[in-house]
Amino acid sequence: MERVVEDFILYLHETKNTSKNTEVSYERDLKKLIRYLQEQDLTSFSEVTCTDLQGYLNKIKSENLAASTISRNIASIRALYHYLLKKGIVAEDPTEVLHTPKIEKKLPEILSVEEVDRLLKQPDIRTPKGIRDNAMMELLYATGMRVSELIHLSTTDINLQMGYVVCHDSDKERIIPIGNVSRNAILQYMEHSRGFFTKDTNESALFTNCSGKSMSRQGFWKVLKGYAADAGIHRDITPHTLRHSFAAHMLQNGADVKSVQEMLGHADISSTQIYLGLNVSKMRDVYMKAHPRH
Incomplete structure (x- = not known):
């Protein structure tokens, strides 16, 4: 049974291109299952x-x-049995009757507009690093893109004249408009800061670290956490917090769900609709504070 699981994990890696985290989790879950079955x-x-x-x-x-x-x-057990059926190792799928427990969706952590404004004012735009950090944070909040998409942008993905960015999500692309504030921040970065970091003229990464190489997710997370502390924001925010805040603020200001879904790159609109729950919560708070007969 252990050998079957090893072959299954290899299949996931080579055929399904699953992430290392998924493979580690599945293998751990299935080894625990095997121990139980062998006890039986x-x-x-x-x-x-x-x-x-x-x-x-x-x-x-x-x-x-x-x-x-x-x-x-x-999910691990079901995926294994789909593989076993495919390989002809089992004749029936006993996982069909298993019921997945309902998981309560947590509302994502978002910043208020005032908190975002405070955060984005922290970089010292008199320095090359501050100009770069300001451009990255402004672009992240302007588009709601994932941090992995942000750090993989190349210089050819930005069209400052037309005011949009081409965002790469797996094998798909999407075009997201950028506002004047973000556009100007990137323009300042390109003209006055990028050359300070990028010594290699062939470097295509839009944003680089101090060594002139593409910035890592951890590197940008560290930058963001530092500015959050400077802004007096004591919650444990991540780059994804700016993505959540972008979506919530867009919907609060009248954007339609479908447009926000496209900008975020959500395959399923239900992933975007969770931000509508934030609107309901906000309205409820306003109502409870303001209505005389609440």
């Missing part, structure tokens, strides 16, 4: 029934694991 004197996945799998789920539920952890375990 089961030595082959073809012997396993839906009753056996339900017994395993009952066991891990008794361990008071989070619903998200149990859901991931079920």
Whole structure:
């Protein structure tokens, strides 16, 4: 059974191009499943029934694991059995009757408009580093792009004359407009700061670190956390917080959900609609504070 799981993980890596984190999680989940099955004197996945799998789920539920952890375990088992069916190792899929626990969606952490304004005023634009940091933060908030997309931008992805950026998401591209504030910040960076960092004239990365190489996610996260502390924002914000804030502020100011979905690059509109919940929460707070008969 262990060898089957090893082959399955290799299949995920080579055929499905899954991330290292996914592979590590699946392997850990499935090794735990194997230990349980072997305790039940089961030595082959073809012997396993839906009753056996339900017994395993009952066991891990008794361990008071989070619903998200149990859901991931079920996803791991289902993915394994899809592979086993495909390879003809099993004749039936016993995972069809497994029920995934409902996971309560948490509202994303967002900054207020005033907090974003304070944050974006922190870089010292009299220095090359401050000009660069200002351009990166302004662009992130102007577009709502992911930090991985931001750090992989090349100089040819920005069209300052037309005011848009081409954002690369896996094998897809999307065009996102940028406002005048972000456009001017990038213009200042290109004219007065980028050459300070980039000694190699062939370097195509739009934003680089102090060594002139493409900035890492961790590098930008560290930069952002420093400015958040300077701005007196004591919450644990990440680059994704600016993406969440962009979406929430756009919807609060009248943007339609479909347009925001396209700008964020969400495949499913339900991923975007979670930000509407933030609007409802905001309206409820306003109502409770203002209505005389609340």
